Amino acid sequence: MRDYRKLRAFELADQLAMAVYKCTSTFPKEEMFGLTSQLRRAAVSGPSNIVEGSAKSSQADYVRFLEIAYGSVCEVEYQLSLAQRLSYLDEKSATEVIAIANEAARVLNGLLRSLKSDS
Known part of the structure; x- marks a missing residue:
């Protein structure tokens, strides 16, 4: 069994989930079952998987x-x-959270490339 807690990819995906929950708390109420819900589910799906x-x-x-x-x-x-x-x-929040998402994607992609080249 692998220890996911040692993976930078997990740390970033977890950080992303936390940031998404924080930033979506200010979304319009009419988005509760729309974009808010979709974003939160996708954000939790990353580290969960x-x-x-x-x-x-x-x-x-x-x-x-x-x-x-x-x-x-x-x-x-x-x-x-x-x-x-x-x-x-707002611009500042979007830039910060998108930067976390970009880094998480980059690190996950690198991990995948590494694992695929090993097999």
Whole structure:
């Protein structure tokens, strides 16, 4: 079993989930079941899939869950840019959270490339 807590990718994905929850708390109430909910689900999906994949015994399963996590982080990147364009996020908040999402995606992608080259 792998220790997900030692992964920089997990740290960043977890940081992203926390930041998304914080920034979506100010979204309009009419978005509670729309963009707010979608963003939060995608943000939690990233670190959750890293954790779940770390518990899998096969390398192929681990990689598959990391790929799902990567997709979720990319989804969050888009949804944050949409929220910014809809003026749900101010420039400073959007820049900070999008930077975390970008770094999480970059690190996850690097981890995936590394694992795929090993097999």
